[in-house]
Amino acid sequence: MQRDVHEPILFEVAWEVANKVGGIYTVIKTKSPVTAEEYGNRYYLIGPLSTKSADLEVERLDIERACEPVKEALYAMREQGINFVYGRWLIEGYPTVILFDVHGTMYRLNEWKKDLWEKAGIPSPTDDFEMNDSIVFGYLVAWFLGECVHRERKAALIAHFHEWLAGVGLVLCRNRGLEICTIFTTHATLLGRYLCAGDADFYNHLKYFDVDVEAGKRGIYHRYCLERAAAHCADVFTTVSHITAFEAENLLKRKPDGVLPNGLNVVKFSAMHEFQNLHAKNKEKIHDFVRGHFYGHFDFDLDNTLYFFSAGRYEFRNKGIDMYLEALARLNNSLKHFNSPMTVVAFIIMPAANNSYTVETLKGQAVTKQLNETVNEIESKIGQRMFHSAVRGHIPDPKDLFSExxxxxxxxxxxxxxxxxxxxxxxxxxxxxxxxxxxxxIRRLGLFNHPSDRVKVIFHPEFLNSNNPVLPLDYEDFVRGCHLGVFPSYYEPWGYTPAECTVMGVPSITTNLSGFGCFIEESVENPSDYGLYIIDRRMKSVEDSVQQLTDTMLQFCQKTRRQRIILRNRTERLSDILDWNRMGLEYVKARELALHRKYPELFEDSDDEIDHSVQKIPRPLSTPSSPKLKSTFTTEQLAEQLSNELQELQTKV
Structure with a gap:
């Protein structure tokens, strides 16, 4: 039976569909609008049911509104006692979601774990609850997809799985021989994240790790088996960056077919000055916090103060916080040595175990708020006295305006x-x-916010939101109010934080060990001219990298206000290259490649010819001891278009 490959049905499977856990939530959420526009009612997102988030993010609908095979498959599962939510995700694009109740089906866990071991050889210890959840979720997904395959006789079906948590469903699709095109995208390898967090010389020794032994040492062998099986069972295997592709090739033992860089929904302002106004508005709110936090020692000029920040998951070494703090200490000494009038307030926004706000933090905001209210009250009284005196025709005596x-x-x-x-x-x-x-x-470096320090450090161990009692700003508004984002990561498969800075017109520092940094190096000539600074952590020693970071921050401190405004304008203009309207093309090509490999007889070109034609434009990955990787999904036309647009952009700037 021949399938219609021109109007396929697409299922995208991820643990973070309408379930905010990490960065993949941002990928799925921001990419959905362009995919929904392409596929319409043939696009379904599949995830686990998290009642807490689903009640807020999902509009529940009757499954009668689903297409015929999906509707029949869901009815069949409901008859077998499977609970799920069918509805629309309340985000841009309004995509259809199917959320399976994992915990409500946990009674079948042991049965499915036994089957997974017998059919796929993937072990699963009893005490790994995350693995248990992924097994139940995977079996529900495979069950659903199998029902759809048996009921849909015309259209081709594509299932795109994200990360190891969704991998069980992919492995089962292959094991059961389901007629469905499969794509697997790893956003970061499990073993790579663990090795980097353990102070391993990761990139220089990547080829020489005994992956089974290393995974066993860290107690993640069963997870590693699942991730590796998913990579090998997929028709098309992809990663989010070239540096992760090199990592996956050595750790998962399959060379990725292509790279799917992450994007963002870029909203352009009608007037260029609007995002500059947002910077000034949100910077003033940060000023209010700083006044309160440094009360009693607030002796620096806010007009000569810069706000730096680093944010993300609390991974001290992987996120480069060790390097960030060391560079801040050196920057502090340099600013004092040059007698600079500039003060840097460096924020670290990372969630960590805490009990509550400190008394000093709350007190600082309270006393400055009280002072502000008192000044406003006195100001009102002085205004009334001036008016009463002037209305009688008298010039008020300044001594009479300010009472005892x-x-x-x-x-x-x-x-x-x-x-x-x-x-x-x-x-x-x-x-x-x-x-x-x-x-x-911080204690080792002596960064104690002394009055003589030109660099002040503030560690906020919670993510930001507008209900915060001391720093009432959502993360996006906080970023807009800052001057520079600093993300000197050692292990960062992509890196959404500097990308978000770029879209919001905020200069940032990243490294050539992050997927985003590699992407910018390939896409932009002289990225520092656009406020994107890339620290070399690949070919330099730690000492040299720290010094480069210090020098970059010092040079930024030496810029005038006008120069910083111009730089923000240039940064914001680069946001187009991160738009999903551009990045989404790589996903389109991945799906086309999956269809070619599944149904080569329905296409004029053979699979080999397709692979050869799309590999003509290489994207190099210059990692120590690594070959240059080529992107399977990069065409000459797209590369030429990107080059022309960047030249036009540089001309305008």
Whole structure:
């Protein structure tokens, strides 16, 4: 039976569909609009049911509105007692979602674990609850896809699986011989993340790791088996960057067929100055926090203050926080040595175990708020006195405007600002203060927010939101208010944080060990001219990399306000290259390749001819001891178009 490959049905499977856990949630959420526009009602997102998030993010619908094979498959599963939610995800594009109740089907776990071992040889210990969840989820997905395959006799079916947590479903599709095109995308290898976190010289020894032994040492052998099986069972295997492709080739033992870079939904303002206005507006809110945090020691000029930040998952070494803090200490010494008028307030926004806000943090915001209210009250009284005097035709005497009572009240508020201790480093009471890696490094470096320090450090161990009592800003608004994002990652398969900075017109620092940094090096000539600074962590020693980061931050501190405004304009103009309207083309090509490999007889070109034709334009990956990888999905036309647009952009700038 021949399938219609021109209007296939697409299923995208991920643990983070309408379930915010990590970065893949952002990938799926931001990519969905362009995919939904392409496939319409033939596009379905499949994930686990998380009632907490689904109740807020998903509009539940009757399954009668689904296409025929999907509707019949869901009815069949419901008759077997499987619970699920069918509806629309309340995001741009309004995509259809199917969320399976994993915990409600946990009674079949042992049966399915036994089957997975017997059919695929994948072990699963009893105490790994995340693995248990992924097994139940995978069997539900494979069950559903099998029902769809048996009921859909015309259209081709494509299933795109993201990360190892969705891998069981892919392995079962292959094991059961389902007639469905499969794609597997790894956003970061499990073993790679563990090896880097363990201080291994990862990239120089990547070819020489005994992967089975290393996975066993770290207690993730069963997860590694699942991830490797998914990579080998897929018709098309992809990663999110070339550096991850090289990593996957050596750790998962299959060379990826192509690279699917992550994108963002880029919303352009009608006027260029609008995003600059947002920067000024949100910067003022950060000013309010800084005034309160440094009360009693607030002796620096906010007009000569820069806000740096680093944010993300708490991975001290992988995210480069060790390098960030070391460079900040050196920057502090340099600014003091040159007697610079500039002050840098460096934020670290990373979730860590804590109990609550510290008393000093809350007190600082309270006393400055009280001072502000007192000043506004006195200002109102002075205005009334001026008006009453002027309306009678008299020029008011300045001595009569400021009363003795006002002076006493103001002095009381000023005295309340005094304190004997230094401003706090961390805004919260940490659960294990003495062993926290960030705080230990800050103590070692002596970054204690002393009045003489030109670099002040603030560690906020929670993600930001507008309901925050001390820093009431959503993360996006906070980023817009800052001057520079610093992300000197050692292990970063992609890196959404610097990409988000670019879209919002905020200069950032990344490294050539991050997927985003490699992408920018390939796509932009002289990226530093556009506010994208790339630190070399691949071919330089740690000492040289730290010094390069320090010099980059120091040079940024030496820029004038006008130069920083021009740089933000240039940064924002580069956002087009990160738009899903461009990045989504790589996903289109991945799906086309999967269809070619599954149904070669329905296409004029053979699979070999396709592979050869799309590999003409190489994208090099210059990792130590690594060959240059070529992107399977890069065409000459797309490369030429990108080059022309970048030349036009440089001309405008």
């Amino acid at each position: 009572q006002d002076l006493v009240l103001l002095k009381r508020r000023i005295f309340a600002l005094k304190r004997d201790c230094l401003p706090p480093i961390v805004t919260h009471n940490m659960k294990d203060d003495s062993n926290d890696p960030i705080l230990k490094e």
